[in-house]
Amino acid sequence: MRAWRIHEYGQPCxxxxxxxxxxxxxxxxxxxxxxxxxxxxxNDLERITGGNMMVRPELPYSPGMEVMGVVDACGAGAESxxxxxxxxxxxxxxxxxxxxxICPVVSTFEMPDAIPLPGAAALYFPFHLAWLGxxxxxxxxxxxxxxxxxxxxxxxxxxxxxxxHAGARVFAxxxxxxxxxxxxxxxxxxxxxxxxxxFAEVVLTETANRGVDVVFDNVGEAxxxxxxxCTAYNGRYLMMGFASNKLVADEPLIxxxxxxxxxxxxxxxxxxxAEDDMAQMVKTAMGWNFASGRLGxxxxxxxxxxxLANRVKPVVGRTVGFEExxxxxxxxxxxxxTGRVVxxxxxx
Numbered sequence: 001m002r003a004w005r006i007h008e009y010g011q012p013c014x015x016x017x018x019x020x021x022x023x024x025x026x027x028x029x030x031x032x033x034x035x036x037x038x039x040x041x042x043n044d045l046e047r048i049t050g051g052n053m054m055v056r057p058e059l060p061y062s063p064g065m066e067v068m069g070v071v072d073a074c075g076a077g078a079e080s081x082x083x084x085x086x087x088x089x090x091x092x093x094x095x096x097x098x099x100x101x102i103c104p105v106v107s108t109f110e111m112p113d114a115i116p117l118p119g120a121a122a123l124y125f126p127f128h129l130a131w132l133g134x135x136x137x138x139x140x141x142x143x144x145x146x147x148x149x150x151x152x153x154x155x156x157x158x159x160x161x162x163x164x165h166a167g168a169r170v171f172a173x174x175x176x177x178x179x180x181x182x183x184x185x186x187x188x189x190x191x192x193x194x195x196x197x198x199f200a201e202v203v204l205t206e207t208a209n210r211g212v213d214v215v216f217d218n219v220g221e222a223x224x225x226x227x228x229x230c231t232a233y234n235g236r237y238l239m240m241g242f243a244s245n246k247l248v249a250d251e252p253l254i255x256x257x258x259x260x261x262x263x264x265x266x267x268x269x270x271x272x273x274a275e276d277d278m279a280q281m282v283k284t285a286m287g288w289n290f291a292s293g294r295l296g297x298x299x300x301x302x303x304x305x306x307x308l309a310n311r312v313k314p315v316v317g318r319t320v321g322f323e324e325x326x327x328x329x330x331x332x333x334x335x336x337x338t339g340r341v342v343x344x345x346x347x348x
Contacts, residue, residue, distance in 0.1 A: 003098035004325055007060040009050030012329040016048065016097075019060075024095075024102045026075035029275075031108055033088055033101050036069040037121035038325070038343040041154070042243060045333050047094055057094055064096025065089060067103065068111065068121040078105050087111050087124040087300075089273075097325060099345060106273050106293040109300040115307055122314035122340040126154035127303045128296065129240065129271045130162050133216055136295070137267040138236040142167030144213040147203055147230065149223055150243060151188065152179035154315070154340045159216050160186045161312040171212060173199045173223075179338055186315070200226040211235060219243050221253065228262055235264040315339030322346065 001023050006015045026032045046053050047063040067088055071081045088103035090096040111120050134140045146163045150156040151172035163170045164187035172188035174180045175195055183191040190206055192199045203212060211232035217223060220242035231237055259266055274282065274290035282288050306312045317339035320328045325343045332341055 001099040002322075003062045003095075004064075005060045005062045005097075006048055009048070012045070012048050012326045012333070016063075016326040016329070018323070021062075021098075023100055026073055026078070026102055028076040029078060029105050030075040030091065031071045031078055031081050031086075031088070031103050031105060032073035033067055033069040033086060033103055033108075034072045035067045035096070035099055035101055035345055037067070037117055037345065038064055038096055038322075039066050039068070039121050039125065039154075040325075040329055040332050040341045040343065041065050041125060042241075042332065043093070044097075044329060048329065055092065057092065062095050062097045064098065064101070065093045066125055067096045067101045068117075068124075069101075071108075072100070081105065081108070085111050085113060087121065089124075099322075106275050106278075107296070109296060112304060112308070115304065118316045118319050118342040118344060119307075119314035121342045122154070122316050123303055123307065124300070125271060126156075126158035126340065127162070127312075127314075128299050129155045129269065130159035130216070131299045131303065132271060132291065133238040133240055133267070133269045134159060134162055134166070134214065136291075137269055138214045138238055140166050140168055140214055143169075145169045145171065145207060145232075146214040146216060147171045147173070147199075147212045147227065148188075148216040149173050149219045149227070151183045151186075151191070152338045153218070155218055155240065156216070157182070157186055157315040157339055158312070160188050163216075164188070165306065165311055168214075171199075171203055171206070175335070182315070182338055194223075198226075199223075200230045203230040207232070214238065216240060224253070228258060228264070231262060231264045233263050237264055237266050238269055239266060240269050316342055318342075319344055 004016045005019045044063045071084050089107035091102045146168045148159045152174040170188045171190045172183035173192045173194045180191045180193045211230045215227045215237045218241035272290045273293045273296045279290045318341045322345045
């Protein structure tokens with residue numbers, strides 16, 4: 001099969017090579033997926049450049065956290081998945097930039113035929129992440145207010161739609177007028193170009209200096225202090241990601257007194273599902289908490305139902321061919337994209 005791999009770290013167009021490699025075989029509890037579409041993620045970039053990542057795979061390897069396709073081989077205990085159309089996280093969060101990918105069953109979810117490509121490939125990561133933040137952590141309710149950063153991106157655009165569907169008043173930030181308009185089109189009540197206006201000042205003015213009930217922050221350091229300044233009493237601050245500076249993800253960043261003075265809750269959000277025995281092992285060894293695959297199934301089912309009912313929609317800003325994948329990753333890194341970028345494979 002063909003796979004985009006890196007043999008050394010560097011910029012996408014310089015180090016990604018289209019190699020011919022053996023077709024992988026799934027182990028127990030794993031699936032092999034014949035890939036039809038590859039949604040690109042910002043976290044794919046660090047696996048190309050050698051940036052901050054929790055686990056550093058051995059070179060050479062194929063990046064790619066997420067795929068969509070059809071199951072064409074099953075490991076022991078997973079035979080019931082044969083032939084199903086699915087979205088999935090690649091094993092150990094890499095290996096997805098390929099014509100076939102190995103994925104754990106616990107991070108694989110059925111995708112109905114009624115949701116066509118490329119939209120079907122754009123749903124998993126952003127909508128699961130947004131759902132986990134807004135509902136599992138923040139318990140967002142109708143009538144509350146929420147500030148969503150990078151709202152024209154993948155998880156941001158999903159969060160806008162889910163918050164609107166929940167009956168919340170949505171403040172959205174984005175960096176260009178076109179992206180601001182997209183936020184309005186998705187239902188945001190107040191859309192702010194952060195390059196032209198102080199988003200915290202706008203939020204405080206619009207909320208009579210109360211602030212918002214929920215902050216959905218996938219930007220991190222660049223917006224942290226101002227966002228905390230416009231979080232309401234007993235608000236929920238969702239730490240979704242660190243797009244502005246991934247280096248701080250493993251460094252001291254939060255001042256405890258700032259939280260005490262803010263009188264709000266800080267909530268960490270990680271999109272990772274695990275079987276019960278694996279979740280317990282990780283908890284014992286590392287102190288981390290993973291969500292259950294059962295919760296993932298519930299989220300996927302609800303999202304699919306909302307899409308089919310035309311209540312929310314996947315936002316695909318660009319589709320490319322498999323051969324164009326390095327250029328597309330570079331465009332994503334340069335913030336030249338909106339919504340999701342999806343690479344489509346020739347199924348012939």
